[in-house]
Amino acid sequence: MTNKNRRVFIDSIYFTNIRGLDNCQGKILAGFERSIGDYIEFKKVNIVIGENGSGKSTILDTINALSQPSLLASLPKDNLKDQEKIKLNINVLIDDRKHELRYRYSPIFEGLQKKEFELYFDIYGSYLSENGYVSYDSFRNKRLIKIYRSLFKNGVNHINVFSFNNRVVSLESVIEDYKAKFDENFLLELNNAYKYFHGVTSFGEEDGSNCFGRDQNGYFSQVLLSDPVMFNRVAEKYMPSGWRQYGEITSFLQCLPSNSICTIDEPEVHLHPNLQRLLISRIKAIAQAKNIQLFIGTHSPVIINNLDYENGKLFHARINSIDEVKPSKAILDGLGYKLSDYLQTDGVVWVEGPSDKIYLLEWLRAYAKANRDESYNFELLNFEFLFYGGSTLSHFGKDEELIDFLSINQNSAVIIDNDNHYDHLERVFTQDNKRRVFEEYNLHPNSACWVTHEYTIESYLPDSFRERFFEVKNNRLLKDSGYSKTKIASLSKEEVDSEMLLKNRTDLNTFLGELLSLIEKWNGIEV
Structure with missing residues (x-):
């Protein structure tokens, strides 16, 4: 086996005070350093989620620093408290044998131009220098590259780590043609x-x-x-x-040498969910064929839902730490939803878009006013509306993102426009994705799915109001005005008597009663 094709695998890292991340545990005691938290252990595919600025890129940069030493000068935190240390340890498996790289930064900086640190290598039990450390600063980038290369015969091959987001620098000088x-x-x-x-x-x-x-x-x-x-x-x-x-x-991955390590930051950029699904499937296939270890930063639920947890791990960057999370409700937190979006005591009403939320909130308030006593306060109910998009049900395919994503919270209601795909009298669907979601969500005691009896939710509006903005063509209700659907919904709040509407539309009144009862059940309210 050539040096170039040595099996290199990042086994684990631990750190203190790397940019905004601090993985320390324990108290500061006189004469003692704080104990470092648990090692962050990796697998073949590693996905990092979190808000912007939470540390996703920091984790990727600690990996990229193995091939781009100039990144090392950007990692340490500038302002340290008493007794704080800057540390970064990376454990690397080379042909299944573990080696340790330890970076110890000096707290003395000269502005932003110079950040010194010492580099300690433990390679087969021997040290790079007599003391085990090598001084380095941002002006000695070439020297560190030579250090990596001098260790190449011992297995530390600096070209085995590649970044898609910096691919020109990392590949043109390495791969011929x-x-x-x-x-x-x-x-x-x-x-x-x-x-x-x-x-x-x-x-x-x-x-x-x-x-x-x-x-x-x-x-x-x-x-x-x-x-x-x-x-x-x-x-x-x-x-x-x-x-x-x-x-x-995909072409970048195909060009990588076998047994490489690769980082990709936000691969979902510009991609429709269908292409996101295809891309992550292709990424995993290429990585499997070429034995590539992956580190991916993402905001995409599609990518998360396609993670194979036998061979992969999911991590949540939380500004000051990074934690491993399981495929559970914690995933939604990393994607930017509030606690009330997914905690077990709350519930989520999934609708097609913002206009549906406006209609349903107004009609639910009207139903509660007409059917609950004066002490009832609708505004205290704890639930959220989330949007699944116009054609998402058909785009995502069976047993894919929608069901996986919604099942994070079993307290869920899904409202689907009929679109002439459902005969409510015969209870027969002509569209498989809607049938699948309807059946799935009506199996569980704390979830439900409703399909409108008519074409869309706007079909319930009074004729005199609806006909100003919509027209029926070929048995379809189509918008026929310059107003947006959300603007029309807002106007309906001002011009439509919702209580009278519910009296005239018994099917809508029945549906709202069922939905409100489900929301009350989520909130532990008995009426």
């Missing part, structure tokens, strides 16, 4: 995925090999669905950004 290989893989990956891209087709329908290509002058070209008999030139910078992101990430 990188640009040509990247371009070849870029076309291959796009052609293999062309059926997932709207607006294009292929001369060779079987394998898609003739969807994307380059003409004799080297120009990028594609076969458009509207012009399927010939290639059409298009500048790569004008390609759909999601296609380009997909092709660049």
Whole structure:
């Protein structure tokens, strides 16, 4: 086995005072340092979630520093309290044998230009220097690269760690003919995925090999669905950004040496959920084939839901620490939802969009006013509306993101527009995704799913109001005004007598009574 193909795997790290992260535990005692918290142990695929500025990129940069030593000068926290130390330990498995790299930073800085630290290596039980430490500062970047390289024969290969977000620097100097290989893989990956891209087709329908290509002058070209008999030139910078992101990430991974380590920050940028799902599946396949260890920072529930927890781990960056989390309600916290979005005592009402929330809140208030006593306070009910988007149910596919995502909170209600896909008298669906969600959420005692009896929720509006903004065409209710749907919903609050509406629409009144009873059940209220 060559040095280049040694199996290198980051086993664990621990740290204190790295940028905003502090993983310490215990009290400060006279003459003693604070004890360092538990090691953060990694697996083959590692996903980091958290708010912006919470430390996701810091974790990725500690990994990237193994190939980009200049990052080391950016890691230490500037202002330390008494007895605080800056430490970073990285345990690396090389051909299944553990080695330790310890970074100890000096608290003495000269402005922002110089941050000294000492570097200690434990390689096969021997030290790099007599004292085990090497001084380094931001002006000696080349020296540290030489140090890494001098350890190469002992297994510490600095080129084994690659960052997609800094790929030009990390690959062009390492892989011969990188640009040509990247371009070849870029076309291959796009052609293999062309059926997932709207607006294009292929001369060779079987394998898609003739969807994307380059003409004799080297120009990028594609076969458009509207012009399927010939290639059409298009500048790569004008390609759909999601296609380009997909092709660049997968091509980057294809160019990596086997047994590498790779970091990717927010791979979901520009990608529709369908392409996010395809991308994470492809990332995992390439990583498996080439034995690549992955570190991914993300805000995407699609990527989280596709994590294989046997081979992967999920971490939550929390500004001052990073914690491993299981596939549970804690995931939503990392994605930016409030506690009331997912705690067991609360509930979530999932609707298509903001206008549905406006209608339902107004109608629920009207129902409560008409059917509860004067001491009842609707505003004290603890529940949230969240939006699943216009066509998300069909986009996500069966047993994928929607069900996995909603099941984080078993106290859930899902409101679905009929769209002529459901016969409420016969209780028959003509659309599988709606049927699946309806059946799933009506199986559990604390969740439910309702489908509107008519085309959409706007169909319940009084005729005189609805016809000012909507028209019926081919048995479909379509917006026929310059107002947005949220503006129309807001106007309905001012102009529609909701209590009278519920009296006239018994089916709507029954549905609201069931929904309110479910919300009250979530809140432990017996009426």
